[in-house]
Amino acid sequence: MPLLPEPMSPEESFLAGGGKIGAAMRVHDWSASPLGHPSAWPQSLRSVVSLLLNSKFPMFVAWGPELGFLYNDSYAEILGAKHPGALGSRFSDIWREIWPDIAPLIDAAMSGEAVYRENLPLLMNRKGYDEQTWFTFSYSPVWDESGHIGGMFCAVAETTDQVLAVRRQRFRIELEDALRGIDEPRVLAERAVTALGRHLGAQRVGYAKVQPDGETIAFDACFADGVQPLNGSFALAPFGAERLARQRAGQTEVCADVEATTEADPAAWRAIEARAFVSVPLVRDNHFIATFYVNFRESHRWTTQEVALIEDVATRTWAAIEQATAEIALRQSEARFRALLTTGAYSVFRMSPDWRELRELDGQGFLADTTEPSAGWLATYVHPDDQPQVSAAIREALATRSMFESEHRVRQADGSLGWTHARAVPMLDSAGRVTEWFGAASDATARKRGEEALRQLTAELEQRVAIAVEERQAALAQIHEMQKMETIGQLTGGVAHDFNNLLTPILGALDTLGRKLDGDERARRMTAGGLQAAERARTLIQRLLAFSRRQHLAPRPVDVPRLLSGFADMASRSIGPGIQLSVSCAAQLPPALVDPNQLELALLNLVVNARDAMPDGGELAIRVTEEEVPRKVGLGEGRFLRFAVTDTGVGMDAMTVKRAIDPFFTTKGVGRGTGLGLSSVHGLAAQSGGDFALDSQPGRGTTATLWLPVSGDVLSDPDHAANDAVIPRAAGETVLLVDDEDLVRGGTADMLADAGYTVVSVGSGFEALQKIHTGLVFDALVTDYAMPGMTGAELAREIRRLRPDTPTLMITGFATLTDREAGGLPRLAKPFRQAELVGTLADLLETDKGSAQLA
Structure with a gap:
């Protein structure tokens, strides 16, 4: 059985539990801390400390004029080597390196203003070296018993890994776009090393080839920032035999500081101004062929993610270079093949000096043979649409006495239409006069048909790629929004739990006290006011949980007019002054059977969508009526309340209306919507036994209609029931x-x-x-x-x-x-x-x- 916690004084009972930090606080020497001994701490500080010690979410509180610092187990992991020395110390002493960044935010919180930052970049030194980090957090003022601000409270989440992952993925997409369509190997290498160097902030990134002797390396492409680029050739031996052996074995070489190793002469690295490096080898058939390297002028702690990214870029670059090299070789081979066809063509012909007469044509089965001179050869063999092109090529050849060349459509020996690639050169006599033109025509029909098929395929592929890129960008934006909503949900759910614990004794004490003040009307009014404020706080927490989707669906009879009277203020704040809001309910409305918090969230989604559809202002109306609905698709027979939210916005076409309730579908810009709002409204309607529909036309606004079943139970006043029960x-x-x-x-x-x-x-x-x-x-x-x-x-x-x-x-x-x-x-x-x-x-x-x- 686990040991019971050590005894403590009543003044220190708030330190009970709290994990390792709670135990550390109970035995800590507080004599040097600006906070003093816990027994002298005010109740307001004790309450906050009790809250954070028993929370699994990273939290801290800074208290007093010198901002003495207290935190929980989860936050100790963020402190790194600063823990446990940070316990009770001054905030400014603990985070001295980021103080200029956070001091204005702290000042705002200590002035009574709540502060929230998402993915704030901070250069921290918590493990003995500088590291770039990102955090999402909120600073909240904490009031003491005198009504003044005694300190500030922070709930925080480190988002460094998420931010860097998004950046790496964005870089990979940008690199892929930069390399697409490039067919020159050197240009591919230069673009790749430049992109990676700028992304990593490195001083040098390059691509180099190992020479045939295996002992020297020639630098092919190099990005340099603040150092000299590497050009020419270098011997490999001075950089370390052991490292060279690992490279030849295909192992990536990673070094944070060459001055701290004994594997090679540091002078070789000093000569090229490199102190930290990563080198990724390319090995083919057990031969060390090339290396892709990254240099920093100063020592650098390489992360696993950085090394993986360098290896990925190296692999992509080598693949692109090898493909481009193969394509160049293919083109050269095709050129040699065409030359061979020119000298050994399928069809051979002779033309008169002025090209008016075809003297002879040996068609070799491709074109119809002729042994008699023909003046009508152009009309006989060449497609009418291509005759002007052929005539223009003849005129140019005659004018320059150079080679005639044309690719055009011809009538083949079997009467079908085909393609030919024809060339002819002038034959000269001893006086230099043209006696005739001698030429050869190859059958290009199959190639031209292949090129046409390839053009069609390329167009189709380009269209598919464009669609895929657009879908990927939309997916990345949706992932970002979902991650943001998940972070907000986790933060809201955790804080709501702690505040529910705080509200429980407040609500219970006021409730019990109110029942015992029969003779003191003024005290009863004050107690009732406190109960009302506590109930409003409970409702606010329920709304936050509904917004973050952290609450179970709990349908019950709901007084709709009463709910809308409170919702109208929240809706007005959400839409701004440029939109006129009207809310009306039919008389004698029965209660609706629905989860009230989810109904408020659904209406808020509809109101925000209407606001976004009216960027220049307009009118927004919420109307609630009772309907006796016959059975129809999606809605059972019975009594329903009909919620109609009508705007005068831009409207939607029929296709958009059809897709509007699909999950993740949105017409808003990147980062402005998750595409889940109308989907969640539709889901609430379905789970509650109702229905949801959209009616819209471009330029005529939109009406969103939500049907909810009428409750058969008698509606009770929850406040009256709780007070008089x-x-x-x-x-x-x-x-x-x-x-x-x-x-x-x-x-x-x-x-x-x-x-x-x-x-x-x-x-x-x-x-x-x-x-x-x-x-x-x-x-x-x-x-x-x-x-x-x-x-x-x-x-x-x-x-x-x-x-x-x-x-x-x-x-x-x-x-x-x-x-x-x-x-x-x-x-x-x-x-x-x-x-x-x-x-x-x-x-x-x-x-x-x-x-x-x-x-």
Whole structure:
């Protein structure tokens, strides 16, 4: 059994748990810290420290005029070698190297302004060397008991790997585009080394060929920035025999600092101003042929991703160069082949000096033979559309007394249409006069047909490539948006859990206090105001969870006019002043059966889409009516509420309307939409038993219609029910309460005790099991889910093994907790009020008693 935490004073109880950092804080020497000893810390700081110590998300708080620094286990990983020395130190001393970058943001937070940055670049030194990093984080002011800002709180996620991965992928796409269509090997090499050098910020990147002797290397292409490019030839031996052996074996050579190794004379590297390098060899048939290298003038810590990228670029470059070289060889071979055909053509002909008469033609089966002079040869053999071209070539040959050459269509010996490539040279007498023209014509029919097929194929391939590039760019933009939404969702879900824990004792204490102030009307009003603010905070968290899709669908009867009265303000802030918003509901509307948070999110998606369709302003109307709908496709027969969101925007054509609800389809620019908004609205309608439709025409705006079923249950006022609900009194039952949060556990225990229960409170599952093993008798278990060491589900499973019929209630601040994770136990979401807690527990106990009587 795990050891219990060491004893501590009540003033230090907020440091309970918290993993390794919590343990370190309990034994830390605080004498040199500007924060002083934890026993003297204000309650506001203690609450924040308790929150971050028990969170799995990287967090820290900086407190006081000197910004003393406290953090949790997850943030310690970000600190690297700065931990544990950073604990309790001054913020500015810890992050001295990035202070100029973050100081203005800290000043803003300490002035009361919340700050959020996404993928902020920071040059850090946390492992003994400088490294470029990226972070997404928020700075929030924290008020102390006097109402002043006592410090700032930060939730942070390092996004360095994601940013670099996106950059590397973008570089690969750009490199592929840069190399496409280039058929000159040297140009290919120059473009590749230049692109990689600029991407890595290297001083030199090059491509070099090993000479036939195997001992020297000739530099073919070189990018240089701040150093001299490498030209000519170099001997390989001075750069290290062992390195050369590995290169010949096909191994990539990586060196962070040649001055720190003994494998070669550093003078050879100093001579070319290189201190760090990567060299990727090209080996063919066990022969070291070439190398692709990257140099830094100073020492450089190569990452695995950088080396992999260099190897990938080298492979792509070599493949492109080898293909270009092969294509050049092919073209040269084709030229020699054409020359051979010219001297040994299939058809041979003789023409008069002025080309008016064909004297003889030996067609060799390709063209019809003629042995008699023919003055009408042009019309007989050449296609009418090509005769002007042939006549122009004849005139040029006659004028220059040079070779006649033409490629044109001809009538073949079998009467079909074909192609020929004809050449003729003038035959001169001793006086230099042209006596005749002697020529040869080859059959080019198959080649021309192949070229036409190739042109068609090339056009088709170019079209396919263009479509593929466009789809890839759209996919990259969608991935970026999805990653951003996932990051926001993770951050929102984690923070919402912690704030639910904070709201639970606040809501419970105000609720219990309000029930005991019958004679003090002013105190009741103040308590009611606090309860209203806490309920609004709970609603706000539910909206955030709905936005981040971190909440289960929970349909219930919804008062639509009341929901829209609160939604109108949020919608107005979302659309801006240039759009006139009107909201109306038909009289005596029945309640809708839907998840209210998801309905708000669906309406917000429709409102934002309408706003984007009206860049120059316009009118936006939300109308809700009741309809008696006959059975139709997508919608069952019955009573429905019809939500119509109508704008005066640009509208959509029929094809766009048809695709609008497809996942990831969007007409917005890159980075402006995920293509999931209308898809999620359609999904809500389908899951709720309703339907969704779009009606739009270009230039005439759009109407989005959402049908939701009418609820058959009577609508209750949740605020009135919570305020005036009768609290069932306990009949002397004993409740075992388990929660690792002191404030939550204390507030929950007070609510149960006020209802007449005898409460035994413990801070962990291990303590609860100790109580049971020492003879504790209790009637019900109320346990938190997320606790260090042992979760509430694991505790409940162990207690049911010992006491199978124990009624158990799971309380949790996680909105995404599934039935499987909760072990199938009844759940009550934090924050809750006394009526909710006591009522749920009373129902469990009553059910248990009924089961016992039946047994």
